[in-house]
Amino acid sequence: MKIVLDAMGSDNYPVPDVEGAVLAARDAGEDEEIILVGDRDRIEAELSKHAIDGLPLSVTHASTVIEMTDRPARAVRSRPDSSMVVGMDIVRSGAADAFVSAGNTGGALAAALFRLGRIRGIRRPGLATLFPLPTGPVVILDIGANADCRPEYLYQFALMGSAYAESAMEKTRPTVATLSNGEEPGKGSWLVRKAFELLQESPLNFIGNVEPKEFVAGEADVVVTDGFTGNVVVKTAEAVSKMLTTLLRDELMSSPLTAVGGLLAKPAFGRVKRQLDPFRVGGAVLLGVRGVVIVGHGRSNEVAIKNAVRQARVAVRGGLVAAIEQGLAAYDVKREGSS
Amino acid sequence: MKIVLDAMGSDNYPVPDVEGAVLAARDAGEDEEIILVGDRDRIEAELSKHAIDGLPLSVTHASTVIEMTDRPARAVRSRPDSSMVVGMDIVRSGAADAFVSAGNTGGALAAALFRLGRIRGIRRPGLATLFPLPTGPVVILDIGANADCRPEYLYQFALMGSAYAESAMEKTRPTVATLSNGEEPGKGSWLVRKAFELLQESPLNFIGNVEPKEFVAGEADVVVTDGFTGNVVVKTAEAVSKMLTTLLRDELMSSPLTAVGGLLAKPAFGRVKRQLDPFRVGGAVLLGVRGVVIVGHGRSNEVAIKNAVRQARVAVRGGLVAAIEQGLAAYDVKREGSS
Numbered sequence: 001m002k003i004v005l006d007a008m009g010s011d012n013y014p015v016p017d018v019e020g021a022v023l024a025a026r027d028a029g030e031d032e033e034i035i036l037v038g039d040r041d042r043i044e045a046e047l048s049k050h051a052i053d054g055l056p057l058s059v060t061h062a063s064t065v066i067e068m069t070d071r072p073a074r075a076v077r078s079r080p081d082s083s084m085v086v087g088m089d090i091v092r093s094g095a096a097d098a099f100v101s102a103g104n105t106g107g108a109l110a111a112a113l114f115r116l117g118r119i120r121g122i123r124r125p126g127l128a129t130l131f132p133l134p135t136g137p138v139v140i141l142d143i144g145a146n147a148d149c150r151p152e153y154l155y156q157f158a159l160m161g162s163a164y165a166e167s168a169m170e171k172t173r174p175t176v177a178t179l180s181n182g183e184e185p186g187k188g189s190w191l192v193r194k195a196f197e198l199l200q201e202s203p204l205n206f207i208g209n210v211e212p213k214e215f216v217a218g219e220a221d222v223v224v225t226d227g228f229t230g231n232v233v234v235k236t237a238e239a240v241s242k243m244l245t246t247l248l249r250d251e252l253m254s255s256p257l258t259a260v261g262g263l264l265a266k267p268a269f270g271r272v273k274r275q276l277d278p279f280r281v282g283g284a285v286l287l288g289v290r291g292v293v294i295v296g297h298g299r300s301n302e303v304a305i306k307n308a309v310r311q312a313r314v315a316v317r318g319g320l321v322a323a324i325e326q327g328l329a330a331y332d333v334k335r336e337g338s339s
Numbered sequence: 340m341k342i343v344l345d346a347m348g349s350d351n352y353p354v355p356d357v358e359g360a361v362l363a364a365r366d367a368g369e370d371e372e373i374i375l376v377g378d379r380d381r382i383e384a385e386l387s388k389h390a391i392d393g394l395p396l397s398v399t400h401a402s403t404v405i406e407m408t409d410r411p412a413r414a415v416r417s418r419p420d421s422s423m424v425v426g427m428d429i430v431r432s433g434a435a436d437a438f439v440s441a442g443n444t445g446g447a448l449a450a451a452l453f454r455l456g457r458i459r460g461i462r463r464p465g466l467a468t469l470f471p472l473p474t475g476p477v478v479i480l481d482i483g484a485n486a487d488c489r490p491e492y493l494y495q496f497a498l499m500g501s502a503y504a505e506s507a508m509e510k511t512r513p514t515v516a517t518l519s520n521g522e523e524p525g526k527g528s529w530l531v532r533k534a535f536e537l538l539q540e541s542p543l544n545f546i547g548n549v550e551p552k553e554f555v556a557g558e559a560d561v562v563v564t565d566g567f568t569g570n571v572v573v574k575t576a577e578a579v580s581k582m583l584t585t586l587l588r589d590e591l592m593s594s595p596l597t598a599v600g601g602l603l604a605k606p607a608f609g610r611v612k613r614q615l616d617p618f619r620v621g622g623a624v625l626l627g628v629r630g631v632v633i634v635g636h637g638r639s640n641e642v643a644i645k646n647a648v649r650q651a652r653v654a655v656r657g658g659l660v661a662a663i664e665q666g667l668a669a670y671d672v673k674r675e676g677s678s
Contacts, residue, residue, distance in 0.1 A: 133582075134582070134586055144520060147520065147527060147528040147529075148528050148529050179571065180567075180571075181483060181486065181566075181567055181570035181571055181574070188486060188567065189486040189487050189565075189567040190486075190487050192567070211571075211574055211578075212571055212574040212575040212577070212578040212579075213574065213577075213578045213581075215575075215578070216575075216578040216579060216581075216582045217578075217582075226528075227520075228519075228520055228527065228528040228531070228568070229567070229568055229571060231520035232518065232519075232520055232550075232551055232568060232571075232572055233571060233572065233575050235520070235550055235551040235552065236551040236554075236555075236572050236575045236576055236579075237575055237579045238551075238552075239550075239551040239552045239554070239555040239556075240551075240555060240575075240576045240579045240580055241579055241583060242552075242555075243472075243473070243555050243556075244580060244583055244584075244611070244615075245583075247473055247611050247614065247615075248607065248608070248611050251607035251608075251610045251611050252604055252607045254607070254610075255606070255607070257603055257606075258603060258604045258605075258606055258607040260600075260603055261599075261600045261601065261602065261603025261604030261605070261607070262600065262604050262607070263600065264596055264597060264599055264600025264603065265591055265597045265600030265601050265604055266597075266600070267594070267596075267597055268587065268590035268591045268593070268594075268597040268600070268601070269587070269590075271590045271593075272583070272586050272587050272590050275586065276583075276586075
């Protein structure tokens with residue numbers, strides 16, 4: 001198995017990216033290799049800081065970079081020599097099985113769409129994240145690839161999320177739910193109500209609507225929504241967590257007694273933080289393209305990069321792309337007149 | 340000024356409802372009266388437990404109740420003798436200025452629509468909540484009255500939210516933003532992008548898109564979204580706050596040392612809780628109907644009821660309905676061909 005890692009991805013590229021690759025290479029099984037793509041000189045300078053003798057690492061040169069501030073589709077079209085496009089082409093050629101980057105999410109999406117293409121029958125690839133919860137990570141998608149959706153897209157997100165949970169997370173018949181503003185059937189926007197009908201008729205393990213409370217309680221393995229709502233919900237969860245933590249820290253430090261309390265309580269805070277750490281579970285996964293594509297957060301450190309590579313490895317081993325193809329073949333949803 | 344209070348609203352009606360009315364009556368200015376509507380015997384039994392001599396309280400009998408589990412529109416149509424419909428009719432007749440209930444939200448919406456009617460020119464009334472934040476409450480709407488929206492509805496939500504912030508929250512030229520998945524103009528769903536265009540041309544103090552991070556930081560006074568997204572976002576914020584607090588409490592109690600720390604830190608936790616307490620700011624307000632309508636949470640205690648009555652009083656004093664009418668007159672948005 002070969003995994004391409006975009007060495008020019010993270011906000012501090014190539015430092016955490018290269019170190020993450022080294023850590024991942026130390027974990028690699030037999031017959032596994034990590035291909036670092038990016039500026040060869042800078043990558044080799046970073047590699048020279050680590051003990052890499054005998055590690056399954058190679059470097060492929062790419063002369064330009066798609067930066068965080070670039071407009072994704074335009075950058076991908078105009079920079080075929082960028083680390084993202086060069087890396088994606090290695091997967092396209094069959095010389096590697098997965099692509100991992102902590103770079104521009106839109107860029108990775110565009111590069112995957114233009115270079116790898118969609119799985120036959122998939123209307124819109126969806127971006128899924130593993131939302132960290134005390135009960136374990138929950139797959140939620142779409143979190144931003146498609147702001148406007150049709151019911152069939154949501155049905156396919158459910159199918160792909162289910163295939164991911166089954167092939168890469170060892171869930172048997174994962175439970176799938178639509179995110180809604182009420183649990184009862186018939187609740188939700190037009191989009192949710194129509195998707196609900198499609199999912200009820202499908203062979204998926206569909207458990208109906210979940211409200212945010214049930215989502216956060218981990219009551220479904222896979223939660224399906226449009227890319228606008230998904231993006232806003234995930235960002236709201238992050239923003240509220242951060243606001244609460246900051247507020248609590250400030251209030252703790254506002255008196256000596258509560259500050260002592262906060263100090264004694266620190267291990268508990270640490271355990272909570274670890275349980276909800278998004279970097280532990282890896283990156284977001286783009287489902288519906290012809291290859292395994294993982295997009296990490298720009299703020300990724302070397303451990304987050306290592307975990308994203310591990311996530312790619314597990315998805316390749318689990319046969320993610322084939323699982324989606326089989327899911328599609330098993331149930332051909334009606335096409336709403338267009339395709 | 341007269342304010343109708345549905346005595347049969349909260350989950351534990353009429354106990355907290357009546358006690359809340361008593362507390363509110365003690366705060367009442369001259370020429371103010373609270374009209375309790377519901378089962379006269381039960382209300383008077385509750386009133387007899389309090390010192391109410393000389394308080395501006397009266398009781399109007401209503402023989403039935405719209406319960407939390409009732410289907411709103413059907414219940415409102417079939418139960419004209421319910422406390423909600425009887426209470427709303429007092430406002431409709433001009434004998435009172437505002438209606439407050441901690442009951443079935445859908446029921447209050449339906450009763451307001453059927454009995455009070457919309458303000459002339461308003462396409463869809465919107466339900467707004469005062470989202471409690473460390474920087475003070477932010478108005479967010481729609482949080483559930485309209486799951487499917489058109490751009491003009493969002494424009495009118497902005498107008499009504501702005502009128503509320505100005506007339507009932509003492510904000511001068513309140514800032515208004517659309518909730519979106521990115522800050523740049525052009526980000527968002529089709530709905531958000533079209534509403535953005537309408538708002539840019541309007542006389543409102545429109546500051547563009549906010550992401551959840553900026554919303555939570557209090558960067559806009561009024562945040563506008565469709566009722567599906569708004570409902571899910573507010574519920575996500577509540578669910579994440581609760582999950583974090585519970586998790587932290589459990590982790591604190593898991594070792595004696597952190598438990599001691601938690602005990603010492605308790606005042607800080609209390610201060611955080613108070614800052615984010617939704618009951619302090621009152622209930623949700625239904626904007627766009629011909630009267631002031633406040634809907635409190637079913638779990639409201641007597642203090643939450645008192646605060647909801649105060650919120651109604653402030654909105655009546657500020658001339659909320661007239662402010663919305665003036666806002667509409669000042670800028671006649673294009674009608675997208677239908678009205």
